[in-house]
Amino acid sequence: MKLIAINALNKHLKSFWKRPNDQRITLLTFKKDRSLTVVGIENTITIIETGYRHQTYSELTIAEAKHQFKHSFATEFPRSHNVYFEQYKKN
Numbered sequence: 001m002k003l004i005a006i007n008a009l010n011k012h013l014k015s016f017w018k019r020p021n022d023q024r025i026t027l028l029t030f031k032k033d034r035s036l037t038v039v040g041i042e043n044t045i046t047i048i049e050t051g052y053r054h055q056t057y058s059e060l061t062i063a064e065a066k067h068q069f070k071h072s073f074a075t076e077f078p079r080s081h082n083v084y085f086e087q088y089k090k091n
Helices: 006-018 062-076
Strands: 002-005 023-028 035-041 044-050 055-060 082-089
Touching: 002 006, 006 023, 006 062, 006 082, 035 062, 044 062, 055 062
Parallel strands: none
Antiparallel strands: 002 082, 023 035, 023 082, 035 044, 044 055
16 A cells, blocks of 8 residues: 555546456545545446445446545545555456
8 A cells, every 4th residue: 555645646536446346445534534435346346435424336337436436535534645545356
């Protein structure tokens, strides 16, 4: 898990949205008390929020997932400039 700037996160998200199948991205705050996980499985996306809110949004399309991710990211990481980032790809 590596600490990256939020501006650098966009590059990783663009590649995820192009091919979300069998991939997972996990983001954590600096204190690691809040997290956001995005999982792509068979043309559907699941977003898991833990921290301020504990919710799971499942079976989303890419457009719905982008919108929900933006909203969830603003809720879980309101004043963050850096996040811990981890990406898993199943080949």
